[in-house]
Amino acid sequence: MTAFLASIGRATLAILASIGAVTLFAGQTVGHMLRPPFYWREFISACMTIGYFSLPVVGLTALFTGGALALQIYAGGARFNAEAVVPSIVAIGMVRELGPVLGGLMVAARVASSIAAEIGTMKVTEQIDALVTLSTNPMKYLTVPRVLAATLTVPVLVLVGDIIGIMGGYLVGVSRLGFNPAAYLQNTVDFLEFWDVASGLVKGAVFGFIIALMGCYFGMRSGRGAQGVGRATKAAVVAASVMILAANYLLTELFFSA
Amino acid sequence: MIRLSNVHKAFGNNHVLRGVDLHIPKGESMVIIGGSGTGKSVTLKAILGLVTPDVGTITVADKDISKGDRDALLSRFGMLFQGGALFDSLTVWQNVAFRLTQTGMDKARARDIAIEKLRRVGLKPDVADRFPAELSGGMQKRVGLARAIAANPEIIFFDEPTTGLDPIMAGVINDLIREIVVEMGATAMTITHDMSSVRAIADRVAMLHDGVIKWTGTVVEMDSTQDPHVDQFIHGRSTGPIEAVR
Ligand SMILES: Nc1ncnc2c1ncn2[C@@H]1O[C@H](COP(=O)(O)OP(=O)(O)OP(=O)(O)O)[C@@H](O)[C@H]1O
Ligand SMILES: [Mg+2]
Numbered sequence: 451m452t453a454f455l456a457s458i459g460r461a462t463l464a465i466l467a468s469i470g471a472v473t474l475f476a477g478q479t480v481g482h483m484l485r486p487p488f489y490w491r492e493f494i495s496a497c498m499t500i501g502y503f504s505l506p507v508v509g510l511t512a513l514f515t516g517g518a519l520a521l522q523i524y525a526g527g528a529r530f531n532a533e534a535v536v537p538s539i540v541a542i543g544m545v546r547e548l549g550p551v552l553g554g555l556m557v558a559a560r561v562a563s564s565i566a567a568e569i570g571t572m573k574v575t576e577q578i579d580a581l582v583t584l585s586t587n588p589m590k591y592l593t594v595p596r597v598l599a600a601t602l603t604v605p606v607l608v609l610v611g612d613i614i615g616i617m618g619g620y621l622v623g624v625s626r627l628g629f630n631p632a633a634y635l636q637n638t639v640d641f642l643e644f645w646d647v648a649s650g651l652v653k654g655a656v657f658g659f660i661i662a663l664m665g666c667y668f669g670m671r672s673g674r675g676a677q678g679v680g681r682a683t684k685a686a687v688v689a690a691s692v693m694i695l696a697a698n699y700l701l702t703e704l705f706f707s708a
Numbered sequence: 709m710i711r712l713s714n715v716h717k718a719f720g721n722n723h724v725l726r727g728v729d730l731h732i733p734k735g736e737s738m739v740i741i742g743g744s745g746t747g748k749s750v751t752l753k754a755i756l757g758l759v760t761p762d763v764g765t766i767t768v769a770d771k772d773i774s775k776g777d778r779d780a781l782l783s784r785f786g787m788l789f790q791g792g793a794l795f796d797s798l799t800v801w802q803n804v805a806f807r808l809t810q811t812g813m814d815k816a817r818a819r820d821i822a823i824e825k826l827r828r829v830g831l832k833p834d835v836a837d838r839f840p841a842e843l844s845g846g847m848q849k850r851v852g853l854a855r856a857i858a859a860n861p862e863i864i865f866f867d868e869p870t871t872g873l874d875p876i877m878a879g880v881i882n883d884l885i886r887e888i889v890v891e892m893g894a895t896a897m898t899i900t901h902d903m904s905s906v907r908a909i910a911d912r913v914a915m916l917h918d919g920v921i922k923w924t925g926t927v928v929e930m931d932s933t934q935d936p937h938v939d940q941f942i943h944g945r946s947t948g949p950i951e952a953v954r
Pocket of ligand 1: 722743745751
C-alpha cells in the first residue's frame with residue numbers, strides 16, 4: 451500500500467518537475483528572444499523548413515477534412531431538414547477548430563520530431579558543446595529562431611488550411627450534395643465572422659510555439675547515443691500533441707464560453 | 709595559466725574524476741595520456757565549463773572559470789572535439805570561420821582565412837564548399853582542427869587530433885601543433901593515445917588514471933621513469949597495474 455502511494459507520489463513529483471522545467475525553458479526562450487544577437491539566417495531557414503515545407507501536409511489534411519465535414523454535416527443536418535447549414539458549419543468548424551487543431555497536430559508530427567532529432571543529434575555529437583566553446587549561445591542560435599519561426603508561420607499555415615478546407619467542403623457540397631456554387635460561397639462568407647478566423651490564427655500561433663518549444667526542449671535534453679535521440683523525438687511529438695489538444699481546450703474556453 | 713585543484717566529477721555512480729590536480733604553465737604543451745574511459749575528455753570539458761565539477765576549482769590565468777564572463781573567457785580558447793563536432797548544416801569553410809563570422813568579420817575575408825587554415829591541416833581549397841557529411845572521418849577531424857585554430861586562440865585543446873589519420877597526415881598535424889605552440893606562443897593541452905604524437909608534441913606529459921593525475925614529467929623523464937603505470941602504458945603491455953578490463 452505504501453509502496454503504491456509512494457509510486458503515485460513519485461510520478462506526481464516527476465510530472466511537476468517536468469512542468470517546472472518546461473516552463474523555465476519557455477521563459478528562457480522568451481528572455482533570449484528579447485536580447486540580441488538575433489540569428490536571421492537561422493530564422494529564415496527555420497521559416498522555410500517549418501512553414502513552407504509543411505504546406506503540402508497541412509493542405510491535404512485540410513482538403514480531406516473539409517470534404518468529410520461537408521458530408522457529415524449534410525447527413526446530420528438531413529435529420530432535421532437543416533441541410534442548408536452545410537456551408538456555414540463547414541466554415542465555422544474549419545476555421546475555429548479543425549483547421550488549427552488538425553493543422554497543428556500534423557505540423558507537430560512533422561516539425562517537433564525533426565527539430566528534436568536535429569538538436570538531439572547535435573547534442574549527442576557534441577555540436578552543442580562546440581557552439582558554446584565558439585561563444586555562441588545554443589538557446590539563441592538554435593531555440594529562438596525555431597520557436598519564433600513556428601509561432602509566426604503556423605498561423606499562416608492555419609489560414610491556408612482554412613481556405614483549402616472550405617474549398618474541400620465546397621467541392622463536395624457542389625459536386626456531391628447538389629449545392630449551388632454561388633450560393634454556397636455566399637453562405638460561407640455571410641456567416642463567417644472576423645473573430646472566427648482570428649481565434650483560429652491565435653490558436654495556430656500558440657500551437658506553433660508549443661511545437662517548436664517541445665522539439666527544442668527534448669532535443670536539448672536528449673540522452674546519449676541514437677537511442678537517446680529516438681526517445682527525445684518520440685517524447686517531443688507526444689508532448690507537443692497532448693499540449694496542443696490541452697491548449698486548444700483552454701483557448702476555446704477562454705474565447706467562446708460567454 | 710591553467711590550474712586544476714582537487715577536481716571531482718561523477719556521473720551517477722561513475723566517479724570519473726577523483727581529485728585531479730594539474731598545472732599547465734603559459735606557452736607550454738601538455739599532453740594527457742591515460743586509458744580509454746579514464747576521464748581525459750571530461751577533464752578538458754571541465755576546463756571549458758561544459759561539465760561542472762562536483763568539487764574543486766579550475767582557474768585560467770588566475771581567474772576562477774565558474775565566475776565572471778564566460779564568453780570572454782571562451783573567446784581565448786580553441787577546442788578540437790574528439791568526434792570533430794562539426795556543424796552538419798554548415799559548409800566546411802563556414803564551420804572553420806564560425807567564430808570569425810559570428811564576431812562580424814566580412815564573409816570574403818573569413819573565407820580566405822578559413823581556406824588558409826584548411827591548407828595548414830592538409831586540406832585543399834575545394835573542400836571548403838562541401839558539407840561535413842561528405843568528408844571522410846580523418847578529413848572531418850582536420851576540419852575540426854582548422855576550426856579550433858581559426859581565430860588564433862591563446863589556449864588550444866586537442867582531443868585526439870591524430871586518431872583516424874594516416875601516419876603521414878598524423879605527422880603533419882603533430883608538426884602543426886608544435887608550430888602553434890612555438891610560433892604563436894599558445895598554451896596547448898592535447899589528449900592522445902599515439903606515443904609518436906606524445907613525443908612530437910609534448911613539453912610535459914601527465915598520466916590520468918583512477919581519476920587522479922598519477923604521474924607528470926617531461927618526455928625524457930617519461931622514458932626513464934620507474935612508475936609502473938606509465939611504463940605499462942607507453943609500452944602497451946596488457947599486464948601491469950592498469951587493468952585491461954574497465
Ligand atoms: N555526459 C556524460 N554523461 C554520463 N557519463 C559520461 C558523460 N561524459 C563522460 N561520461 C563518462 O565518463 C567517463 C570518462 O569519459 P571520457 O570521455 O572523459 O573518457 P576518455 O578518457 O576521454 O576516454 P577515450 O580515450 O576513450 O576518449 C566514461 O566512463 C564515460 O562514460
Ligand atoms: Mg576522450
